[in-house]
Amino acid sequence: MTSQPTTQSPVEPSSEVATYKEVLRLIDRRQAQLDHYRQIAESYLTNASGDTEISTANGDPALSCNGPLTFTTTFLGIPIEGEIIRSNKDEQKPIEEFAPLMQAVLDDPTVQAFGWQQCTPYFNDGDECIFSAGSLWIRTDADPAPEAGDEWDWRRNHLVGNHHPTLGERPRVWDSVTRVHTQLSYTGPDEDRYDRCLALSNAISSGYSDNVLLDAFGDHAEITITRDGITVDTYDHE
Known part of the structure; x- marks a missing residue:
């Protein structure tokens, strides 16, 4: 008797795939902030002597959302579109310190758009x-x-501080013996422009501007900024 071939059902994608994709999103979002904290720690370790202790003042402040959806019309004179979720928090660095860093990037004629989560x-x-x-x-x-539907991958490849294809980079090399990163020279088209963008990136990810950012754009937000205006979209995350 001839045996009949068996037919296998299509294999459904594992639900773990979506989970790991979200993990990658969270890792990307936190990487800039972690790099900033690493620089702070390495600076303390390099300069510390005797019983010097690392201050805990650089830790993240605990912030919580307690307000309903509201709407803000402008930020630094630029119109905002989107719903804003207010939060209650301790004051940190004022807007007067954040504003010139953002304005320096906006004033660069080569910068078309930028944003963060x-x-x-x-x-x-x-x-x-x-x-x-x-x-x-x-x-x-x-x-x-970016092509339609490819925005997330495009933004991931254009983060400030990584190897940005048109801003350049200032790479760091890890020394496994001293366990310290060594900062290498800048490579790219314009180091001054890179430094302006990096200063804004550090101001956003350091945690010291949370007061300003939460007041302006709310929680669970994706911000996109151009010279024509600011758009706030809901940030879908875990």
């Missing part, structure tokens, strides 16, 4: 869920615009 996670593996902002991306006039 900010949110309080809904879940943090049992730890406190703390607001943070980061993952500043920038599009210059030398960058092609």
Whole structure:
């Protein structure tokens, strides 16, 4: 008797795939802030002597959302479109320190658009869920615009501080013996422009501007900024 071939049902994609994609999103969002904290720690370790202790003053402030959806019309004179979720928090660095950093990037004629994400996670593996902002991306006039449906991957490849294709980079090399990163020389078309963009990235991801960013754009937000205006979209995350 001839056996009949068996037919296998199509294999459904594992639900873990979506989970790991979201993990990558969260890692990208936090990387800039973690890099900033690493620089702070390395600076203390390099300069510390005797029983010098690292201050905990550089830790993230705990912020929580307690207000309904509201609407803000402008930020630094630029119109905003979108719903704003207000939060209650301790004051940090004032807007007067953040504004010139953002304006310096806006005034660069080669910068076409930039933006970042900010949110309080809904879940943090049992730890406190703390607001943070980061993952500043920038599009210059030398960058092609992202294709429809490819915005997330495009922004991931245009983060300030990583190897940005048109801004350049200032790479760091890890020394496994001293366990310290060594900063290498800048490579790219314009170091002054890179430094202006990096200063804004550090201001966003350091945690010291959370007061300003939450007041202006709210929680769970994706911000996109051009010379024509600011758009706030809801940031979908865990």
